[in-house]
Amino acid sequence: MTAHINEFVQRRQKLMSKMGSGVAIIPAAPEVIRNRDSHYPYRFDSYFYYLSGFKEPEALLVLIVGEENKTILFCRDKDVEREIWDGFRYGPEAAKAEYGVDAAYSIQQLDEWMLKLLANQKQLFYSLGADPAWDVRVTGWMNQVRAQVRSGVFASRGVQDVRQLVDEMRLYKSAYEVDLMRRSAIIAADAHRRAMQKVKPGMMEYELEAEFLHAFYRRGAQAPAYTSIVAGGSNACTLHYNANNGVLKNGDLVLIDAGCELDGYASDITRTFPVNGQFSAVQKDIYELVLAAQTAAIDKINPDHHWNSPHDAALDVLVQGFIDLKLCHGSKEAVLESGAYRQFYMHRTGHWLGLDVHDAGEYKQQSGTWRKLEAGMVLTVEPGCYIRPAENVPEHFWNIGIRIEDDALVTESGAEIMTVAAPKTVSEIESVMKKNV
Ligand code: GLY
């Protein structure tokens, strides 16, 4: 068993102690056809991976808590013929030895095993609704177990969403996870620096995207964490722009929102910089405002504050800035109350980050109040300003779109910005880009 596998063993133990008693079923993600017989690159299901560490498709994890506790992995059999075509697969015997489960069986035997494993279990933990194909299969097993009632077998009456228990665990990153996330952040931060160094007026947005992919893969990241946004000029005002096929023009800004995935863990960085290496006066005004908003938000990341404090702080700075720049009118309170600022800032200031770019974990407590930030949580901080042409906006602001996004680990006393290596201030960016001309 490789050393880090112990991490997965501990996670299973923790989940099992939260379950109390019953059986949990956590399936792997299906392979997805892209077209005809070609598949999308396989990406494991985050829950299945979090608990198993196992990256193959056609697998399922079962956790049983009762008089006897047991962890069982179902996976593909060894198959020399298929391995010639598709590559290595563990097979149950080697999977059991490597992944620290109590037993591993062939996925071919899943139906017969599940009828035995689900019998006489009071509680089922399963993510009903996550995958309709698995829902059909799981309800089929339950019905067959229920049909044995006259032989004295009983079936679980309730299904509890296993994700509820796991989400709370995923929210607090372990030292192993933090290490991976720091490395993912460093690769992505270096990619942003590389983009700043490579950009030139006349380049296509996709050429810059290619620089990112190069920087990700050459450092061992397995994939981009999400579809990269490379948005020159007015394209930056489309929040989820990803056509990435425009020309990067002299005098425009380019907004890049791109991060990578390293052993499953995402980084998520946005930088906005001038295509020609020099901010214009008006671009600089807006940039400094967004940066001030981000600084105010980062100042609120510590265990004394709740989830929404960074957003409130960023909004406060942005709204005052919009008033000072005459983009909004009236008092700060009135602009906040009316929501007029949403013309220029229409999204929230961050999200949890981890195995998923928008990671698992509740933002509010059951009482309805925002949850407190705690050491080990990881979140993004990403205020922005997007100014589309409009009659109520002076023309020199039109088509400026700016977002600045970093990844923050909450510590006992504040925040560690894991993406700090990506140049961010006007002077840092202009100095990195000086060498381009
Ligand atoms: N890149 C996705 C996000 O910033 O939320």
Ligand code: MN
């Ligand atoms: Mn983000």
Ligand code: MN
């Ligand atoms: Mn992002």
